[in-house]
Amino acid sequence: MEATPKEQPKAAPELIVSIGPHVRTEESTARIMWTVSAALLPATLMGVYYFGMPAIMVILICIATSMAAEAGMQMLLKKPVTLSDGSAFLTGLLLAMNLPANAPWYIPFIGSIVAIMIAKHLFGGLGYNIFNPALIGRAFVLISFAKIMTTFVAPATSFMAVDAKTMATPLVLLKEEGMAKLLEVFHTKAALYQDLFIGNRAGSLGETSVIALLVGAAFLIFKRYITWHIPIPFIATVGVLAWMFGGKEGLMTGDPVFHMMSGGLILGAFFMATDYVTGPSVRSAQIVFGVCAGALTILIRLKGGYPEGVMFAILLMNCFSPLLDRGMRSKVFGKAEAKGVKK
Amino acid sequence: MSTNSVNYGTIFKNGIFGENPVFRLALSLCPAVAVTSGVKNGFLMGVAVLFVMTMVNGTVSLLRNFINPKVRIPSYMFIIATWVTVTDQVMAATQRSVYKEMGLYIVLIVAFAIVLSRAEMFASKNKLLPSLVDGFAMGLGFLLALVVLGIFREFLGKGSLWGNQILPGKPVLIMIMPAGGFFAMGLVMGWLNWIDRKFFGGTGASSGGH
Numbered sequence: 264m265e266a267t268p269k270e271q272p273k274a275a276p277e278l279i280v281s282i283g284p285h286v287r288t289e290e291s292t293a294r295i296m297w298t299v300s301a302a303l304l305p306a307t308l309m310g311v312y313y314f315g316m317p318a319i320m321v322i323l324i325c326i327a328t329s330m331a332a333e334a335g336m337q338m339l340l341k342k343p344v345t346l347s348d349g350s351a352f353l354t355g356l357l358l359a360m361n362l363p364a365n366a367p368w369y370i371p372f373i374g375s376i377v378a379i380m381i382a383k384h385l386f387g388g389l390g391y392n393i394f395n396p397a398l399i400g401r402a403f404v405l406i407s408f409a410k411i412m413t414t415f416v417a418p419a420t421s422f423m424a425v426d427a428k429t430m431a432t433p434l435v436l437l438k439e440e441g442m443a444k445l446l447e448v449f450h451t452k453a454a455l456y457q458d459l460f461i462g463n464r465a466g467s468l469g470e471t472s473v474i475a476l477l478v479g480a481a482f483l484i485f486k487r488y489i490t491w492h493i494p495i496p497f498i499a500t501v502g503v504l505a506w507m508f509g510g511k512e513g514l515m516t517g518d519p520v521f522h523m524m525s526g527g528l529i530l531g532a533f534f535m536a537t538d539y540v541t542g543p544s545v546r547s548a549q550i551v552f553g554v555c556a557g558a559l560t561i562l563i564r565l566k567g568g569y570p571e572g573v574m575f576a577i578l579l580m581n582c583f584s585p586l587l588d589r590g591m592r593s594k595v596f597g598k599a600e601a602k603g604v605k606k
Numbered sequence: 607m608s609t610n611s612v613n614y615g616t617i618f619k620n621g622i623f624g625e626n627p628v629f630r631l632a633l634s635l636c637p638a639v640a641v642t643s644g645v646k647n648g649f650l651m652g653v654a655v656l657f658v659m660t661m662v663n664g665t666v667s668l669l670r671n672f673i674n675p676k677v678r679i680p681s682y683m684f685i686i687a688t689w690v691t692v693t694d695q696v697m698a699a700t701q702r703s704v705y706k707e708m709g710l711y712i713v714l715i716v717a718f719a720i721v722l723s724r725a726e727m728f729a730s731k732n733k734l735l736p737s738l739v740d741g742f743a744m745g746l747g748f749l750l751a752l753v754v755l756g757i758f759r760e761f762l763g764k765g766s767l768w769g770n771q772i773l774p775g776k777p778v779l780i781m782i783m784p785a786g787g788f789f790a791m792g793l794v795m796g797w798l799n800w801i802d803r804k805f806f807g808g809t810g811a812s813s814g815g816h
Contacts, residue, residue, distance in 0.1 A: 373778075381789070385796070407780040 296349030302479035314364030328375035329355030360469020500557025621743025639787035648756030652749025663741030
């Protein structure tokens with residue numbers, strides 16, 4: 264989530280991103296960025312709890328590189344340096360949450376450089392970028408270093424565990440070996456759901472714990488920083504389509520709960536797709552955005568070459584945001600219309 | 607372009623820097639991305655275009671007084687297609703392995719905007735020698751652009767140059783994919799624009815083509 268509302272005085276109860284006319288609020292970019300970062304804290308802590316020291320290293324490298332790149336780029340472009348608005352911090356944190364905890368140092372480093380320098384500043388900086396910077400950073404390293412980026416470790420039981428055991432993510436297991444193998448690893452379906460919910464599974468370091476992500480998302484929705492219009496249709500579409508087409512035995516035999524809780528769906532739907540800059544701001548357009556992103560996610564998961572499709576789905580839908588906004592713009596009030604001419 | 611006094615140095619500078627087909631005019635970007643995953647492919651493609659452009663410019667210049675302006679574009683296309691066919695046959699006979707990979711793109715030279723635009727803008731108004739030089743300079747600019755992109759992408763994407771492995775493994779695989787081609791092109795183009803603006807007071811590349 265990265266935003267560019269204007270910093271303005273006067274009080275108003277909530278933040279609404281919409282087509283004008285606007286009401287002034289006391290919200291500022293910095294406050295939104297730091298609040299969203301705070302909302303990511305539970306999931307970050309769960310990632311650190313399960314993946315230990317390597318996770319801390321990845322997070323620190325990502326944030327430090329992002330902020331350094333932001334400052335460097337702004338100095339180079341002779342713009343005011345705005346590190347304190349927290350947008351670079353948030354991009355770094357989001358990128359880290361999308362990387363495997365055992366990634367060598369250059370993965371978070373290159374990912375952050377690409378995210379900030381290319382995806383953000385070369386497109387004009389905060390508020391002008393077409394694509395979500397953190398996701399571009401991840402897409403770049405995923406395609407470039409496919410092997411490292413798809414080798415995940417099992418959650419460690421003790422914090423300082425040295426020998427990490429590699430383990431496939433649930434989605435990879437499902438794709439390559441089927442539901443039977445998945446149940447063999449997690450024993451029962453109930454245990455599978457429980458581990459997915461708590462986060463005790465292999466995956467990117469910040470995407471595993473559904474409960475921690477939901478706590479953060481609930482906080483943001485309560486603060487009205489994000490609304491349900493993108494995430495809920497997104498997740499619901501994934502669930503419905505997974506139920507319809509996800510099963511091996513035919514239609515309507517899929518497992519919607521598994522698909523909704525696995526991969527980066529919860530993280531992506533609540534924290535990446537809701538980005539003010541790269542997503543649509545008209546309410547109806549946001550719902551279409553969510554539904555289409557969900558459909559693309561399931562399409563990639565079930566039929567594509569990659570086991571997980573949330574990242575590509577959001578990036579693809581980012582392209583359509585301006586079009587959706589323009590096509591579904593809210594009605595303009597008080598505009599004179601010629602008599603007898605239908606709109 | 608005036609026909610009486612022609613400065614060959616200016617034509618060369620124009621073709622390589624001032625109006626570099628790829629980086630400045632932004633023409634023929636699609637083959638520039640498609641064939642530059644390796645230096646060798648980029649170089650051979652550049653040589654093919656260099657040859658076609660020189661010959662087309664020369665032919666058009668020779669025939670400029672015989673072509674009715676009303677049918678000039680179809681006539682230019684015939685001339686271009688002729689020389690592309692010659693290039694295609696020569697490539698197929700001599701560079702078997704490369705031809706298998708990029709034969710498709712050789713034939714596509716027919717549709718390169720840069721070839722037709724030089725025939726229309728320069729060769730149809732100038733004498734033989736300046737036209738030949740202009741085609742050669744423009745082709746050279748195209749060749750250099752492809753080689754620069756090829757070096758950039760092959761080194762980062764495959765860790766090799768001209769097929770010789772230099773780095774172990776493949777450092778940044780995305781660079782030899784189409785997305786990497788656009789990354790490389792955008793970065794080099796932006797860098798040249800920056801140089802132009804900073805040191806020569808230019809305005810940067812503008813138009814777009816295919």
